[in-house]
Amino acid sequence: MACAEVNADPHSPVRLDPLVIDPGCELSAYAAGVKTMFDRGIRQVVGCYTSSSRKEVIPIFEKCDALLWYPTHYEGFESSANVVYTGTAPNHHLSPLIDYLVSRFGRRAFCIGSNYIWGWESNRVLREDITQRGGTVLAERYLALGDTDFRSIIEAIFDSGPDFVFNALVGRSAYAFFREFRAACTARGIDQKSRYPIASCNLSEPERSEIGLDAIDGHLSSSVYFSSIDTPINRAFVAGYNRMFPEGPAVSAEAEAAYIATKFLAVALVEAGTDELQSVKAAVRSKAFDAPQGRVTIDPETMHAYLMRPVCESACRAGACVIPFSCRSMRRGRWRGG
Amino acid sequence: MACAEVNADPHSPVRLDPLVIDPGCELSAYAAGVKTMFDRGIRQVVGCYTSSSRKEVIPIFEKCDALLWYPTHYEGFESSANVVYTGTAPNHHLSPLIDYLVSRFGRRAFCIGSNYIWGWESNRVLREDITQRGGTVLAERYLALGDTDFRSIIEAIFDSGPDFVFNALVGRSAYAFFREFRAACTARGIDQKSRYPIASCNLSEPERSEIGLDAIDGHLSSSVYFSSIDTPINRAFVAGYNRMFPEGPAVSAEAEAAYIATKFLAVALVEAGTDELQSVKAAVRSKAFDAPQGRVTIDPETMHAYLMRPVCESACRAGACVIPFSCRSMRRGRWRGG
Structure with a gap:
């Protein structure tokens, strides 16, 4: 184009x-x-x-x-x-998301990710960021690319009781996790959206349809771009x-x-x-x-x-509703820890 | 054993x-x-x-x-x-090495590494550390595991003129780099050891013999263990x-x-x-x-x-001579950026 x-x-x-x-x-x-x-x-x-x-x-x-x-x-x-x-880079999508999560849900994170550099580094940056705000990463768990066996991870989430789940899974693993975690919560009478919200920085809009209608709503997704920007x-x-x-x-x-x-x-x-x-x-x-x-x-x-x-507005989308939020500063150098 | x-x-x-x-x-x-x-x-x-x-x-x-x-x-x-x-982890071997390099040679680093998580993260930690001390990473270059074609990297080192080279190459690539860089310096009438010292955190003692007699001396290697600890x-x-x-x-x-x-x-x-x-x-x-x-x-x-x-003594080996040095503090939490 x-x-x-x-x-x-x-x-x-x-x-x-x-x-x-x-x-x-x-x-x-x-x-x-x-x-x-x-x-x-x-x-x-x-x-x-x-x-x-x-x-x-x-x-x-x-x-x-x-x-x-x-x-x-x-x-x-x-x-x-x-x-x-x-x-x-994380200064534009992850840091504003953490601001939002901490103010809205709490400081105790459970991190999951696909087992490669995207998952490792996203979770490292989240850990550093949330620790600086007095928060904790309760656990950090990885799954091989494409793996969809979440039993032990979902058990670990229920056992540790985080305020939110940070998701750095990609592709098939991510779609399956949204479905299986929603189903596991429902089976226990838990409202997943409010009790264990899932936040991501890597769910593009077309991918959301892969999750399936039963589990698509109520997730938080941070990005500098959504097609609905008016x-x-x-x-x-x-x-x-x-x-x-x-x-x-x-x-x-x-x-x-x-x-x-x-x-x-x-x-x-x-x-x-x-x-x-x-x-x-x-x-x-x-x-x-x-x-x-x-x-x-x-x-x-x-x-x-x-x-x-000068104050960037990033967007945080919960289901169909876009909640704009501001990051505290540009932190342009943040990509390399400066 | x-x-x-x-x-x-x-x-x-x-x-x-x-x-x-x-x-x-x-x-x-x-x-x-x-x-x-x-x-x-x-x-x-x-x-x-x-x-x-x-x-x-x-x-x-x-x-x-x-x-x-x-x-x-x-x-x-x-x-x-x-x-x-x-x-x-880096708090024990990389941070003390950077102290030593900055005090002895200068603040301008050229980083090379094998193209996987060890190379990427070692160079990221070095960049963060040396930037905090007012230094600069002139360039950061990667080579596929096992690759031994250093022509463009060696040219880039000569072009940028760093105070030292930080090496996070592993195995065959590392051994070849030591040999080829020494030869390239010699061909230009440059004394590699004093003009472009190479510092590493991952050269184990048995590996040093792989480098070959012509290029084995004068390199800096940081570790918590050398067999010569008395x-x-x-x-x-x-x-x-x-x-x-x-x-x-x-x-x-x-x-x-x-x-x-x-x-x-x-x-x-x-x-x-x-x-x-x-x-x-x-x-x-x-x-x-x-x-x-x-x-x-x-x-x-x-x-x-x-x-x-309480003050750990790490060791920095230049050829056969071990120079003990101290890191400023234990920085036990440093492994995760705390």
Whole structure:
């Protein structure tokens, strides 16, 4: 969609002609994919969803002087010289969520996650953050990617009695957990939504339908982007997206971040007049863009996109109802613990 | 060796009869290995070397109420309820090393690492630590496990001119880097040892011989254990080890940590009178042991072993010469950022 917009602009001196490679979530296929791109002379790549795949290809980008535009919320604390990060880092979605959870439910967290870097780091950041606010992590438990056997974890949640559950499971494991935990609570006569609310930073909107109607409501999800953001720019973005992809999937935070990445890439290519790494990076530094989520800019030091509003409003969605909340400050440097 | 000592003790009411499984560093073989153990009723396991393998099996230990005694220095910031950590965490080996590097060489670091959790987290902790001391990480670069193509990284080191190189590469990649970087410096008329010293937290003593005679000297290596520690307990440990393994490998920090783990396990089994998870954990909490490295105890909250001396002396080895240095405080909680 971003490519089509750039190419349709009569004033644009660049044309984006994307080569699309889908490694199908097979970690071992990513290296071959980017090598195919590099062999064809491509040096600017928008892509990767999981942190594992990003980590997998970064050494290849570094060796080949290529630039990865990474359009997914992630766990933060990384700053490769060969990556521009247009998704969200914990300072934008996790910290405001913890503010909200602590003020609304309490300070005792039970953390679960998929057993890879996203789960580990999200839970580490949550632990650090909530400990600083006098809270406690009662337990931190992991499940192999795709595993859906939650019996011992659900028992442990009931045994420890947290104020809320922080969920860093992804994909199939996450959907199954929402269903099974809801069912286990119901079987014990517990109202899961009010007694053990589940909070996540990684449930995109299209994924919510995977959970199933019986268990979809009442969960907390923090993101810098929801399709319901009511601004002219976002309304136009959602309408354009739906025209282009009438069969779905629905707009997600990742789709918006990929759109931002591609728009920034086009601007940088025009200004740099080349696709050479350092020139493109120099051109995009400090650039701003009125994105569907709001005005974002690229931090010149860390190459992370961030919302420019002095007090950023993040959104916390409980079921269908979006509760906007503010983080205490931008804490732009927080991604690396500064 | 620890098993033999326990079994030879006429006063010991327990006998340790180990089942040894070697997954041969194949990550995918670890789950099957621990399942074999659990199927045979084993609930206490001493093992795993890499952090990837530990992370891989933790969910299985958690599901099966078993306890892993993990005997390797690692990157910290983890605290599974099903693991006792008898190796070193960054508060014991990395922080004192940074003190030493900053006072001796300067504040500008170039970080390299193997592309997995050990490399990522070691470099993250170094970045946080050195930034707090007003220093800078000039670059952070990763290489796939086993990769030995350092051309672009060595160029980047020369281009950025750091005060020192921090190395979190492991195995074959590390040995090759020491050799190739030394050769590249020599070819440019640079004395690598004094101009670009390389500091590591993960070079065990037997590994040093893998580097090769031309490049082995002048590197900095931080650890809580070196076989040269001159105490009666360590001299007896090294002598006993050499009698038991006359063909080698030489004593390493990992061997010592595995010895500590097994000795603690025996003490805990005696006191608990069972191998049940919670009883064994309760029995080992706060227990102390006069280990070859010095008196260590198990922190009751985090289940990490730590040196009990109020100001711990860590050791920094430059070639054959051990320079003892002190860390500023125990910072016991540092493993989780507290």
